[in-house]
Amino acid sequence: MSLLITGSIALDSVKTPVEEHHDQLGGSASYASIAASFFTPVNLVGIVGSDFPKQYLDLFRRHGVNLDGLETAEGKTFRWSGEYEWDMNKRRTLSVCLNVFETFQPRLPEHYRATPYILLGNISPQLQLHVLTQLKAPKFIVADTMDLWIETAREPLAELLKKIHCLVLNESEARGLVKETSLIKAGRKILQLGPKYVVVKKGEHGCLLFGENLFFSAPAYPLEDIHDPTGAGDCFAGAFTGYLTSVERFDPDALRKAVIYGSVVASFNVESFSLTRLQTLTKKDVEERFQLFKAMSQFEMV
């Protein structure tokens, strides 16, 4: 049992009104892999430059992330920098340098191709589709996406939606994808585009899971201090898919729990910059917060 994860691996520089950190580990595949590692072994597919710090390779390995699918190319690693306002829902991208990522063509090592469970982290739908063509017998495919692809790559995204089992995206992206102001209508409309399940992430408002005859509303963990929201969505997707992989079940009950595990790991991640918090996180911490989610959303004791 293992999970294949692809996406970006980046060195991020992030500024908040309180702190600033440079060239720390970031990227959708990095966050998703470490988050998923609390539940399952991970096969990572990605690219880094020759400047990628060895300490981050060690971090992946310590978390049981297989790096056979990690390509190291001559040149610099993908870099992103962004700034948050006091209201951490508001982020401004300061710079994006694709570097070695510009020519990335994900290539799956032969022994990765039979991995049954797949998380296509947030990269272009063209690259996500390219990964799918190399798979032998995928059982459950989760994909994340973002506003950039909704606006600039609608056709490949539409093709992708027909081939995946579950789409994870945020509130404004869901509304934008199907041009609906009502989030409920938006969720139901996205189901008609292909995926059997849709998860809409609403940040501080929790998230919604849609399926045929399925609606689940999950709360957000009530954090008073958020240090760095970067990667929360990727951690959600990683832990969500990681949990599903660990139980090898994709029914509504498993999906509901997966949504909570995704929320739990994401809520830990935003407590400090980059992946710092997840490095000391234990499975026991995860289980304890899972129980807190239960306590704060249960209203009728049995």
Place this chain on the structure above:
Amino acid sequence: MSLLITGSIALDSVKTPVEEHHDQLGGSASYASIAASFFTPVNLVGIVGSDFPKQYLDLFRRHGVNLDGLETAEGKTFRWSGEYEWDMNKRRTLSVCLNVFETFQPRLPEHYRATPYILLGNISPQLQLHVLTQLKAPKFIVADTMDLWIETAREPLAELLKKIHCLVLNESEARGLVKETSLIKAGRKILQLGPKYVVVKKGEHGCLLFGENLFFSAPAYPLEDIHDPTGAGDCFAGAFTGYLTSVERFDPDALRKAVIYGSVVASFNVESFSLTRLQTLTKKDVEERFQLFKAMSQFEMV
């Protein structure tokens, strides 16, 4: 066992991109009373003009609302008109004519003064305080408020907050009251202003209940078509307080259920204009939707 409710009684004219209705029953006390009537008898305190339609008096009576505290003054009933955009979260007030409400001084009939449970619907904090001075032995007082009073009547509002047990207000009002962007920090800060409990209504995102050592997150009912959001907050407050009155318990468990009952009745109310939907609503409908709330927020079956 009964519940005293005060607030405004109005004739509303509401326009949405789809429909338009004139001079229909509205006002915080009207919505709250009918919503509470599914759980408890109500003693209404309010004022109407001599033009107030008899059919609405009959509607109150049919729902077990005692009108001994309803003053009929020479002149016109309070009128409000507003318009919603396609995104029903966005409302514009077109006109407010206070009419007889301008000189309203709530006077409690002698036999109302011992009512133990109180809902101070959304009117000025000065009027809400004036009601409190006339009570003999209130056991649990819930108050609603709005941005207008937060901006223009901070001092009486601060005084009120020290005298009530539970404040109900919406998301932007909570942030504005204590000047916090984080809703979690805002909720906790409001507790320090006096009330033992705070309910923050988030519209399509559900609501949050705060107390000392208490945090509860309730989902919103996933309505695809909202016909008229007017009065949703008042229905929430009415059903919330009505349920608490009916069980005569104010502990965290009762409060959690009350939040769900508030959400249930509010979700029915927005299904049509004015109080139309509540007129045909049955207690059985309420209980059924309560169970649906449970199904859509429960993630671990026992």
